[in-house]
Amino acid sequence: MEKGQLLYEGKAKRLYATDKPEILWVEYKDSATAFNGEKKAEIAGKGLLNNKITSLLFEKLQKAGIASHFVQQLSDREQLVQQVSIIPIEVVVRNIVAGSMAKRLGIAEGTVLARPIVEFYLKNDELGDPIITEDHIELLELATSAEVEQLREKAVAINQVLIGFFHEIGVDLIDFKIEFGRDSNGAILLADEISPDTCRLWDAKTKQKLDKDVFRRDLGNLTDAYELILTRLGGQHS
Numbered sequence: 001m002e003k004g005q006l007l008y009e010g011k012a013k014r015l016y017a018t019d020k021p022e023i024l025w026v027e028y029k030d031s032a033t034a035f036n037g038e039k040k041a042e043i044a045g046k047g048l049l050n051n052k053i054t055s056l057l058f059e060k061l062q063k064a065g066i067a068s069h070f071v072q073q074l075s076d077r078e079q080l081v082q083q084v085s086i087i088p089i090e091v092v093v094r095n096i097v098a099g100s101m102a103k104r105l106g107i108a109e110g111t112v113l114a115r116p117i118v119e120f121y122l123k124n125d126e127l128g129d130p131i132i133t134e135d136h137i138e139l140l141e142l143a144t145s146a147e148v149e150q151l152r153e154k155a156v157a158i159n160q161v162l163i164g165f166f167h168e169i170g171v172d173l174i175d176f177k178i179e180f181g182r183d184s185n186g187a188i189l190l191a192d193e194i195s196p197d198t199c200r201l202w203d204a205k206t207k208q209k210l211d212k213d214v215f216r217r218d219l220g221n222l223t224d225a226y227e228l229i230l231t232r233l234g235g236q237h238s
């Protein structure tokens with residue numbers, strides 16, 4: 001497999017073509033951003049940790065019957081993925097109130113929800129990723145109503161599986177963001193990444209934050225927290 005031209009550079013990853021049709025080469029960067037890019041830093045080792053954690057979780061999800069764009073981990077910082085057309089909707093699932101939900105609705109952080117809440121956000125940096133309804137999705141022609149139903153169902157199923165993985169390692173899954181894409185047949189696949197950058201993860205006993213809130217709120221050493229998640233998931237840190 002040959003790495004081809006750079007197709008896209010985002011805040012946390014670079015995407016390259018390969019010599020194989022419909023297979024892309026992803027490289028995880030060390031850049032950390034928060035508050036829609038207002039807070040920025042380079043954190044040595046973050047890209048490596050997110051690549052390893054995402055690869056491990058996508059492999060585990062595939063074994064649990066959740067299809068994704070993930071093909072294989074190539075190296076510490078690189079993985080191969082199937083090319084999909086990303087649906088510009090960020091799907092957030094919440095089990096415990098935190099972050100923007102606590103702020104928006106005035107509910108105390110840490111409140112346990114009776115059932116998971118699914119939210120949709122428009123993936124648009126210029127607009128600051130606003131929260132949107134299914135009517136907005138239809139208006140903007142981002143997805144059909146049948147596809148929105150699929151996004152919701154898949155998100156809830158992924159949440160159930162992830163809660164189990166994290167429970168086994170003594171971690172509570174508070175909330176997370178996922179993205180989906182359409183493959184060349186129009187089938188919807190889980191895409192992007194699942195890592196402590198995109199999830200809130202609290203130690204089940206101590207409630208210590210083991211995710212990007214460590215960076216957002218200056219709570220200590222980010223890579224120590226991510227390393228703990230990787231090693232508890234059974235991954236090796238080099």
Ligand code: C5P
Binds near residue numbers: 092099101175177
């Ligand atoms: O900020 P908020 O509370 O809405 O975030 C909900 C979840 O989605 C958190 O786990 C956060 O890390 C993730 N998220 C993300 N990328 C965004 C917005 C939120 O990964 N652009």
